[in-house]
Amino acid sequence: xxxxxxxxxxxxxxxxxxxxxxxxxxxxxxxxxxxxxxxxxxxxxxxxxxxxxxxxxxxxxxxxxxxxxxxxxxxxxxxxxxxxxxxxxxxxxxxxxxxxxxxxxxxxxxxxxxxxxxxxxxxxxxxxxxxxxxxxxxxxxxxxxxxxxxxxxxxxxxxxxxxxxxxxxxxxxxxxxxxxxxxxxxxxxxxxxxxxxxxxxxxxxxxxxxxxxxx
Numbered sequence: 001x002x003x004x005x006x007x008x009x010x011x012x013x014x015x016x017x018x019x020x021x022x023x024x025x026x027x028x029x030x031x032x033x034x035x036x037x038x039x040x041x042x043x044x045x046x047x048x049x050x051x052x053x054x055x056x057x058x059x060x061x062x063x064x065x066x067x068x069x070x071x072x073x074x075x076x077x078x079x080x081x082x083x084x085x086x087x088x089x090x091x092x093x094x095x096x097x098x099x100x101x102x103x104x105x106x107x108x109x110x111x112x113x114x115x116x117x118x119x120x121x122x123x124x125x126x127x128x129x130x131x132x133x134x135x136x137x138x139x140x141x142x143x144x145x146x147x148x149x150x151x152x153x154x155x156x157x158x159x160x161x162x163x164x165x166x167x168x169x170x171x172x173x174x175x176x177x178x179x180x181x182x183x184x185x186x187x188x189x190x191x192x193x194x195x196x197x198x199x200x201x202x203x204x205x206x207x208x209x210x211x212x213x214x215x
Contacts, residue, residue: 001081002021002025002080002081002084003077003078003080003081010029014026019087019091020084020087020088021080021083021084022083022084022087023164023167023168024083024084024086024087024121024122024125024164024165024168025079025080025081025083025084026164027083027122027125027160027161027162027163027164027165027168028076028077028079028080028082028083028125028161028165029076029080030157030158030160030161030164031072031076031079031125031128031129031132031157031158031161031162031165032073032076032077032080033154033157034132034136034153034154034155034156034157034158034160034161035069035072035073035076035132035135035136035154035158036073036154037150037151037153037154037157038069038132038135038136038139038150038151038154039066039069039070039073040147040150041139041140041143041144041147041148041150041151041154042062042065042066042069042135042139042143043066044143044144044146044147045062045139045142045143045144045147046062046063046066048144050144050145054142058142061138061142062138062139062142065134065135065138065139066135068131068132068134068135069132069135072128072131072132072135075128076125076128076161079121079124079125079128082121083121083122083125083168086114086117086118086120086121087118089114089117089118090111090114090115090118092114093107093110093111093113093114094111096110111175112176112177115172115175115176116176118168118172119168119169119172119173119176119182119185121168122164122165122166122167122168122169123165123169123185123188123189125161125162125165126162126165126166126169126189126192127192129158129159129161129162129165129192129196130162130192130195130196132154132158133155133158133196133199133200133203136151136154136155136158136203137155137199137202137203139151140152140155140203140206140207141206145210148207148210148211149207149211151203151207152203152204152207152208155199155200155203155204156200156204158196158200159196159197159200162192162193162196163193166189166190166192166193169185169186169189170186170189173185173186
């Protein structure tokens with residue numbers, strides 16, 4: 001499994017002549033690193049002196065934010081391998097025999113199933129990236145002042161991962177026969193990008209303002 005590789009090993013596989021791991025897997029890795037940065041800021045916040053001065057309601061919000069980070073980190077890391085597996089299934093279906101009408105039918109059905117899965121995996125990632133902005137925005141607001149820049153980097157990585165995921169959705173859409181289904185997926189992707197672009201920008205701007213005020 002890719003997730004068990006060393007960072008160096010994973011990067012070398014990406015840089016190799018093999019088509020996998022590719023952009024979808026790397027997008028999931030970027031999301032993992034983004035939410036990991038947010039989680040780090042949570043861990044550098046909870047229990048600190050300034051944290052104890054927060055109200056109980058804010059402390060509860062922060063704890064819930066950390067829980068979300070932990071859940072999403074596991075989800076993102078799974079998708080590093082799931083995306084590669086989905087691509088491999090497409091390649092496997094493409095290599096199926098097509099000498100008879102029956103073989104052509106079986107191959108066509110297998111391809112449709114594989115293409116839909118190859119679209120659904122990055123679509124899932126794009127949706128989950130959206131979920132990552134809530135805890136990231138929260139810790140950018142209340143996090144350790146010495147580490148909030150890492151939350152901003154986390155937001156940047158989450159959006160980059162979302163963009164990469166959306167590209168991997170769209171590259172599969174022309175091969176899906178159910179055009180209404182494909183159009184709905186495209187529409188959802190565009191809505192996700194439009195919605196969270198401003199969220200990312202707001203987090204980064206807020207952090208830059210905090211950094212400027214500290215200096």
